[in-house]
Amino acid sequence: MAGSIQDRWFKTITGPDGKPVRVKTDRHGSGMRYRVRYFAPDGKRKAKSFPDGQKRLAEQWLSSITADVARGDFIDPNASRTSFQEFAETWLANQSGDPNTRASMQSQLKLHAFPRIGPRALGSFQPSHIREFVTQLEGSGMSGAYARVIFSNVRAVLSAAVEDGYLRRNPCNSRTVTLPEMGMRRVVPWRPERVFAMRGALVDRLRPMVDVGAGCGLRQGEILGLSVDDLDFETGTLHVVQQLKLSLSKPVFAPPKGGKLRDVPLPDPVAEALQDHMKRFPPVEITLPWMRTNGQPMTKRLIFSGPNGGHIWRTSLNEDHWKPALAKVGVIPKARSREHAAAREHGMHALRHFYASVLLDAGESIKAVSEYLGHSDPGLTLKVYAHLMPSSRDRARKALGEALRPQDPPR
Numbered sequence: 001m002a003g004s005i006q007d008r009w010f011k012t013i014t015g016p017d018g019k020p021v022r023v024k025t026d027r028h029g030s031g032m033r034y035r036v037r038y039f040a041p042d043g044k045r046k047a048k049s050f051p052d053g054q055k056r057l058a059e060q061w062l063s064s065i066t067a068d069v070a071r072g073d074f075i076d077p078n079a080s081r082t083s084f085q086e087f088a089e090t091w092l093a094n095q096s097g098d099p100n101t102r103a104s105m106q107s108q109l110k111l112h113a114f115p116r117i118g119p120r121a122l123g124s125f126q127p128s129h130i131r132e133f134v135t136q137l138e139g140s141g142m143s144g145a146y147a148r149v150i151f152s153n154v155r156a157v158l159s160a161a162v163e164d165g166y167l168r169r170n171p172c173n174s175r176t177v178t179l180p181e182m183g184m185r186r187v188v189p190w191r192p193e194r195v196f197a198m199r200g201a202l203v204d205r206l207r208p209m210v211d212v213g214a215g216c217g218l219r220q221g222e223i224l225g226l227s228v229d230d231l232d233f234e235t236g237t238l239h240v241v242q243q244l245k246l247s248l249s250k251p252v253f254a255p256p257k258g259g260k261l262r263d264v265p266l267p268d269p270v271a272e273a274l275q276d277h278m279k280r281f282p283p284v285e286i287t288l289p290w291m292r293t294n295g296q297p298m299t300k301r302l303i304f305s306g307p308n309g310g311h312i313w314r315t316s317l318n319e320d321h322w323k324p325a326l327a328k329v330g331v332i333p334k335a336r337s338r339e340h341a342a343a344r345e346h347g348m349h350a351l352r353h354f355y356a357s358v359l360l361d362a363g364e365s366i367k368a369v370s371e372y373l374g375h376s377d378p379g380l381t382l383k384v385y386a387h388l389m390p391s392s393r394d395r396a397r398k399a400l401g402e403a404l405r406p407q408d409p410p411r
Contacts, residue, residue: 003038003066008025010023035050036065040076079122085114085119123167127176186387201329222256227301228278236266240261262374285300331343332346
């Protein structure tokens with residue numbers, strides 16, 4: 001779009017002879033001399049000032065900004081001076097969706113991103129700044145998986161800045177920027193003996209949780225939210241359609257992680273354990289909001305409930321039952337008080353690892369295991385569990401051994 005350069009130290013008037021004459025203005029010698037005026041894509045008129053002696057620079061700048069507008073690459077110079085922290089806080093305040101996700105992202109940015117890159121102006125970001133940021137995360141001692149979460153949050157903020165016209169391109173997407181190293185430890189699945197021992201170490205009303213976790217691969221929240229309507233004993237199918245989770249510390253029903261509704265096989269031993277459990281501890285109707293604390297109330301007949309008839313709180317389950325059971329079977333040290341040692345790798349998620357390992361060892365495809373686990377992508381399943389799959393060498397050895405074994409002569 002058209003623009004112009006105004007010299008604020010001089011103006012042109014008509015002389016006595018009718019010819020134009022340049023004369024000094026009241027501002028001559030003070031302040032910025034040249035004012036570049038241009039129209040932004042939204043039609044608003046904007047300006048930028050340059051000092052005396054920089055007319056050529058002003059002309060170059062006007063030519064560049066005009067070309068950017070024509071190409072659709074215009075970035076408001078004033079907006080680009082907004083700091084990462086200022087933009088991120090405003091962006092987060094206007095995010096919809098799961099309030100837990102928003103609160104978690106806000107906390108992670110506040111703790112790990114704002115102290116490092118918060119004051120930096122959006123327009124000044126280069127891939128080198130992101131590479132330095134990744135190096136700092138890796139050197140902080142946090143796990144690789146958590147570092148990737150922080151990086152993902154920063155990338156999301158900068159992507160929003162690009163879409164809102166604060167930044168031309170996202171430096172996180174540069175080919176020279178690599179994700180934080182995962183440093184992932186291999187999953188070591190429990191042996192059946194430990195699964196049985198943990199089941200026996202829990203109180204009666206919680207024992208079938210082990211059956212559902214180890215026999216159907218459900219997450220903890222999905223086990224807590226399991227209802228009578230989710231069980232089809234005739235076809236041997238368990239429908240995973242909701243979980244019980246906390247939204248800003250208040251219980252709600254919500255879809256499974258990633259919204260992945262799924263059907264999983266219901267093995268006979270698990271079905272029998274659940275049927276026996278429901279006879280001894282009848283299902284309880286629980287009404288909770290859907291997804292958010294102000295969501296539509298939903299009533300479910302939950303399979304698992306507390307001794308007083310309410311739903312089971314995750315914290316109570318972990319601290320009062322699961323960790324003491326781990327200590328009882330010798331997985332973690334026994335504690336003199338309620339405070340047991342951290343046991344992240346031995347949480348109820350260990351039952352999902354057991355489930356996956358059994359299926360893979362039996363020759364089930366990675367695609368089917370991924371679907372049963374509710375993973376968003378079979379590639380994720382493969383990354384976590386590839387080392388548990390029978391190797392081609394093992395299969396070749398077994399097949400050749402069978403083929404080369406002498407056969408009994410025909411009679």
